[in-house]
Amino acid sequence: MRIINLSEQNTILNRFVSELRDVNIQKDSMRFRRNVERIGETMAYEISKTLNYAPLETQTPLGTSITNVPTDPIVIATILRAGLVFHHGFLECFDKAENAFVSAYRKYRENHQSFHIHIEYIASPQIENKVLILTDPMLATGGSMDLSYQALLTKGEPSHVHIATIIASKQAIEYCAKNFPQEKTTIWAAAIDPELNESAYIVPGLGDAGDLAYGEKE
Numbered sequence: 657m658r659i660i661n662l663s664e665q666n667t668i669l670n671r672f673v674s675e676l677r678d679v680n681i682q683k684d685s686m687r688f689r690r691n692v693e694r695i696g697e698t699m700a701y702e703i704s705k706t707l708n709y710a711p712l713e714t715q716t717p718l719g720t721s722i723t724n725v726p727t728d729p730i731v732i733a734t735i736l737r738a739g740l741v742f743h744h745g746f747l748e749c750f751d752k753a754e755n756a757f758v759s760a761y762r763k764y765r766e767n768h769q770s771f772h773i774h775i776e777y778i779a780s781p782q783i784e785n786k787v788l789i790l791t792d793p794m795l796a797t798g799g800s801m802d803l804s805y806q807a808l809l810t811k812g813e814p815s816h817v818h819i820a821t822i823i824a825s826k827q828a829i830e831y832c833a834k835n836f837p838q839e840k841t842t843i844w845a846a847a848i849d850p851e852l853n854e855s856a857y858i859v860p861g862l863g864d865a866g867d868l869a870y871g872e873k874e
């Protein structure tokens with residue numbers, strides 16, 4: 657398993673992440689959504705470097721040109737709600753990809769301290785032998801990602817799994833490293849944070865990504 661922490665490189669991605677985290681800037685929900693999307697676009701570009709390529713001959717008005725283009729069939733999957741904008745960023749880059757959606761969300765108990773992860777439905781194409789990119793901006797315990805992957809396996813065995821996230825906790829990275837297939841999983845994180853609080857929120861993190869993008873829910 658490869659674990660790639662993009663914050664270890666000095667790139668403009670770090671600016672997008674710092675704006676998401678900033679308690680004042682993040683109040684501008686349009687900017688928050690756009691930054692999530694921009695990170696999706698940038699991460700998709702990084703993932704594109706790991707795909708298989710073949711030469712494509714193109715007719716131009718003046719002659720022919722040969723360009724290496726990616727050949728892998730790609731399915732971009734996302735976890736509602738917070739994943740939606742991130743997904744859109746990936747789709748801007750991989751515009752020919754198929755798409756899958758999983759409704760996995762935290763259902764809190766009365767005390768709001770404990771929760772279980774609830775999956776209601778999935779909408780997915782066949783994923784057999786395709787490159788599966790699982791996108792979710794927050795990887796806190798890793799539970800939603802794991803359950804979503806298990807649900808998607810009912811649609812076939814992917815050739816490779818990319819877990820793509822903006823902020824992961826150390827704990828979730830360790831959890832995914834144990835629970836996803838070693839030989840064909842890559843984890844991409846724009847940042848990896850040290851801990852979770854008692855409500856399983858990432859610290860320092862950025863808060864609740866779904867609420868910041870779309871408003872609070874009941």
Ligand SMILES: O=P(O)(O)OC[C@H]1O[C@H](OP(=O)(O)OP(=O)(O)O)[C@H](O)[C@@H]1O
Nearest residue numbers: 736737738761762796797798799800866
């Ligand atoms: O790694 P985990 O511990 O499973 O937590 C991460 C999940 O929590 C968030 O979704 P949330 O349940 O808040 O739903 P929302 O996107 O609708 O706000 C986030 O987008 C992940 O899906």
Ligand SMILES: O=c1cc[nH]c(=O)[nH]1
Nearest residue numbers: 796857858863864865
């Ligand atoms: O820190 C966290 C954990 C789960 N979901 C979020 O949006 N943020």
Ligand SMILES: [Mg+2]
Nearest residue numbers: 864865866867
């Ligand atoms: Mg949320």
